[in-house]
Amino acid sequence: MANATDHLWMHFTRMASYSAGEVPTIVRGEGAYIWDSQGRRYLDGLAGLFVVNAGHGRTELAEAAAKQAGELAYFPLWSYAHPKAIELAEKIASLTPGDLNRVFFTTGGSEAVEAAWKLARAYFKRTGQPNKYKVVSRYIAYHGTSMGALSITGLPGIKSDFEPLVPGGIKVPNTNFYRAPEHGDSPEAFGRWAAEEIRRAIEREGPDTVAAVFLEPVQNSGGCFPPPPGYFERVREICDEYDVLLVSDEVICSWGRLGEYFGAVRYGYQPDIITTAKGITSGYAPLGAMIASERLMEPFLTETGMFAHGVTFGGHPVSCAVALANLEVFAREDLVGHVRANEGAFRSTLEKLNDLPIVGDVRGDGYFYGIELVKDKGTRETFDEAESERLLRGYLSTALFQAGLYCRADDRGDPVVQLAPPLIADQQQFDEIEQILRAVLTEAWNRL
Numbered sequence: 001m002a003n004a005t006d007h008l009w010m011h012f013t014r015m016a017s018y019s020a021g022e023v024p025t026i027v028r029g030e031g032a033y034i035w036d037s038q039g040r041r042y043l044d045g046l047a048g049l050f051v052v053n054a055g056h057g058r059t060e061l062a063e064a065a066a067k068q069a070g071e072l073a074y075f076p077l078w079s080y081a082h083p084k085a086i087e088l089a090e091k092i093a094s095l096t097p098g099d100l101n102r103v104f105f106t107t108g109g110s111e112a113v114e115a116a117w118k119l120a121r122a123y124f125k126r127t128g129q130p131n132k133y134k135v136v137s138r139y140i141a142y143h144g145t146s147m148g149a150l151s152i153t154g155l156p157g158i159k160s161d162f163e164p165l166v167p168g169g170i171k172v173p174n175t176n177f178y179r180a181p182e183h184g185d186s187p188e189a190f191g192r193w194a195a196e197e198i199r200r201a202i203e204r205e206g207p208d209t210v211a212a213v214f215l216e217p218v219q220n221s222g223g224c225f226p227p228p229p230g231y232f233e234r235v236r237e238i239c240d241e242y243d244v245l246l247v248s249d250e251v252i253c254s255w256g257r258l259g260e261y262f263g264a265v266r267y268g269y270q271p272d273i274i275t276t277a278k279g280i281t282s283g284y285a286p287l288g289a290m291i292a293s294e295r296l297m298e299p300f301l302t303e304t305g306m307f308a309h310g311v312t313f314g315g316h317p318v319s320c321a322v323a324l325a326n327l328e329v330f331a332r333e334d335l336v337g338h339v340r341a342n343e344g345a346f347r348s349t350l351e352k353l354n355d356l357p358i359v360g361d362v363r364g365d366g367y368f369y370g371i372e373l374v375k376d377k378g379t380r381e382t383f384d385e386a387e388s389e390r391l392l393r394g395y396l397s398t399a400l401f402q403a404g405l406y407c408r409a410d411d412r413g414d415p416v417v418q419l420a421p422p423l424i425a426d427q428q429q430f431d432e433i434e435q436i437l438r439a440v441l442t443e444a445w446n447r448l
């Protein structure tokens with residue numbers, strides 16, 4: 001729409017890039033597809049922003065929202081409760097691994113991450129280790145944009161404008177096996193090395209100063225790095241050894257994205273905290289949550305104890321009602337099983353692109369994939385900044401969109417195209433994704 005840039009300040013957007021052209025404006029969604037204001041249809045290859053897991057156009061989720069708003073539009077969770085928050089917390093606790101039974105609602109992912117760091121700090125203060133406040137996380141990982149979550153985030157490009165950040169954010173190598181600085185010939189040895197890097201960081205900082213390790217099951221930023229074999233098993237041991245909390249940041253990786261309700265279940269590890277958001281409501285209303293183990297709540301259960309934290313809209317009744325209806329859809333249609341049954345087909349369809357000279361690596365799990373683009377397949381040479389700018393911003397994002405595929409071309413690490421379609425997607429959508437990518441990536445190569 002022509003007036004989109006007059007007042008609307010878009011997120012992570014180079015506003016000037018729209019001075020000459022129109023902002024693409026999405027007006028409608030149905031299943032795995034979206035339509036723009038010109039009536040053009042696109043395959044939603046990113047589920048909005050890793051959000052619309054149950055797919056677009058679910059009227060029953062809209063009706064659940066309307067019903068709740070009519071009954072009780074709003075009430076806080078500050079000393080009072082409402083039925084949908086109670087019911088949803090119970091439902092979430094029944095799905096989480098181990099005793100992650102305590103659900104603290106937020107409105108989104110950054111707030112969940114923020115709450116998890118605050119809980120880790122407060123927990124150790126109340127249990128006699130007040131100096132444990134630091135957080136270990138990985139380079140290039142994205143954990144949100146509020147000041148605490150941004151300090152945990154490992155992307156210098158989105159941090160420097162806002163420094164100084166919250167002290168105590170320690171960074172360790174990520175699990176990009178394709179570009180493994182060591183042990184590039186053995187995923188097991190690489191996994192052990194990457195986990196040991198966490199141990200080394202904890203020892204370097206001093207174990208009595210480190211409160212938590214924040215890791216995504218599959219690291220999104222940089223282009224979908226699944227954990228190497230043995231990685232989480234060893235990280236869990238290290239966390240136990242040094243009394244450090246393991247936080248599984250599942251803002252993307254829960255609610256079926258990886259073929260399980262939670263990514264930690266997929267990879268068989270037990271976190272102390274899970275942070276989640278996005279797909280919990282499939283985006284029909286905003287909601288996030290920090291889900292903590294029983295032991296972490298104990299210090300706050302004394303007569304005068306309290307976790308002194310909260311947000312007005314955390315656990316909004318409409319959002320909780322939508323989340324419950326969303327999880328009913330999940331159960332009725334076995335969306336999680338659908339991902340498990342189809343993830344092999346998704347992978348093998350995307351792997352067909354390996355015959356293109358520009359495709360260096362196809363990686364991911366479930367319905368969550370990154371395709372790394374390279375200048376030289378043999379040497380794995382990547383693009384320099386100017387080429388990356390020309391390729392990704394100057395051509396790919398727009399060309400993919402014009403060809404009918406909404407997805408993400410990203411160069412916060414090495415250049416990647418990211419795919420995370422709604423979980424209802426099947427072979428028809430996989431083929432469509434592959435065909436569009438094939439045509440556009442071939443043209444991109446010819447233009448280099």
Ligand SMILES: Cc1ncc(COP(=O)(O)O)c(C=O)c1O
Nearest residue numbers: 108109110142143144249251252
């Ligand atoms: C792993 C992870 N953590 C935190 C966040 C922040 O979530 P939000 O944008 O809802 O604040 C994101 C967002 O993409 C994420 O992917």
